Amino acid sequence: MKLLRALLDTQAHHFEKGGRLERLYPLWEAQDTILYTPGEVTGAAPHVRDALDMKRLMMVVVVALAGCIYMALYNTGYQAHLAIAAGAAPLDVWQTDAMRSMGLPFAPDDLWACLVHGALYFVPVLVVTFAIGGFWEVLFASVRGHEVNEGFLVTGMLLPLTLPATIPLWQVALGVTFGVVIGKEIFGGTGMNVLNPALTARAFLFFGYPAQMSGDAIWIAAGTSPDGVSGATILA
Known part of the structure; x- marks a missing residue:
C-alpha cells in the first residue's frame, strides 16, 4: 500500500x-x-472530528443497499417465472435468448435462474445510470473546479431500484440526465439541491412516459395477458 x-x-x-x-x-x-x-481534517467547531470521512460514510450506505439490489435481482426473475409458470409467454427480448442459451429454466423455485434472469434486466439499467449520471457529475465538477461527489453512488443505485424491469435504456438515460442536471446540479450540487435526484428522475419518467411507467404489467418481465376485455354490450 x-x-x-x-x-x-x-x-x-x-x-x-x-x-x-x-x-x-x-x-x-x-x-x-x-x-x-483524505489528509484534511476539520479545523474547529461545530464540525465533528471523526476518522470516518464522507466517502466512507457513503460506502456504508452502498453496502446497506446491497441487500436491496439482491432482492431486486431475485424478485424480478421470480415474478417473471411465476407469470410464465401460470401461462404467460416469455418476452421476445435478448434476455430470454440469453436464458435459453445458458440452459436456465424459467422456474420460480430455481434460485440461480431467478437471480440471473433478474440480473439480465437490472444490470443494464444500473450500468446506464452510472455511465450517464457519472458523465454529468464529472462534467459539472470539472467546469466548477470541485471534487466529484460520492453521493452519486447512492443515487445511481436508488434510481434503478424504482424503475420497471422492462424500461427502455434510452429512457433511463433521459431520466438520470434530468435527475442529476435539473434535480441537483442547477442548484449548485450536493448539499444545495432542494430535490432528491433519484426521485426527480423517477417523476420525470412517470409523467413523461406513462405507458412504460404505470400499470401492473410493466413490473413483470413476461408477456402477461389482460384479465378481461371491455367493449360495447348487446344493448348498446
Missing part, C-alpha cells in the same frame, strides 16, 4: 493547480480519496 501511495503522490502534481492535467483534477481526487482517506 505504501508503494501505491508513493506512486500516486509522484503523479499528483500533474493534476493540481498549474499542472498540465489540472482540468482532470476532479477525476484524480475521486480515485485518490476512494483508495485513501
Whole structure:
C-alpha cells in the first residue's frame, strides 16, 4: 500500500493547480480519496472530528443497499417465472435468448435462474445510470473546479431500484440526465439541491412516459395477458 501511495503522490502534481492535467483534477481526487482517506481534517467547531470521512460514510450506505439490489435481482426473475409458470409467454427480448442459451429454466423455485434472469434486466439499467449520471457529475465538477461527489453512488443505485424491469435504456438515460442536471446540479450540487435526484428522475419518467411507467404489467418481465376485455354490450 505504501508503494501505491508513493506512486500516486509522484503523479499528483500533474493534476493540481498549474499542472498540465489540472482540468482532470476532479477525476484524480475521486480515485485518490476512494483508495485513501483524505489528509484534511476539520479545523474547529461545530464540525465533528471523526476518522470516518464522507466517502466512507457513503460506502456504508452502498453496502446497506446491497441487500436491496439482491432482492431486486431475485424478485424480478421470480415474478417473471411465476407469470410464465401460470401461462404467460416469455418476452421476445435478448434476455430470454440469453436464458435459453445458458440452459436456465424459467422456474420460480430455481434460485440461480431467478437471480440471473433478474440480473439480465437490472444490470443494464444500473450500468446506464452510472455511465450517464457519472458523465454529468464529472462534467459539472470539472467546469466548477470541485471534487466529484460520492453521493452519486447512492443515487445511481436508488434510481434503478424504482424503475420497471422492462424500461427502455434510452429512457433511463433521459431520466438520470434530468435527475442529476435539473434535480441537483442547477442548484449548485450536493448539499444545495432542494430535490432528491433519484426521485426527480423517477417523476420525470412517470409523467413523461406513462405507458412504460404505470400499470401492473410493466413490473413483470413476461408477456402477461389482460384479465378481461371491455367493449360495447348487446344493448348498446
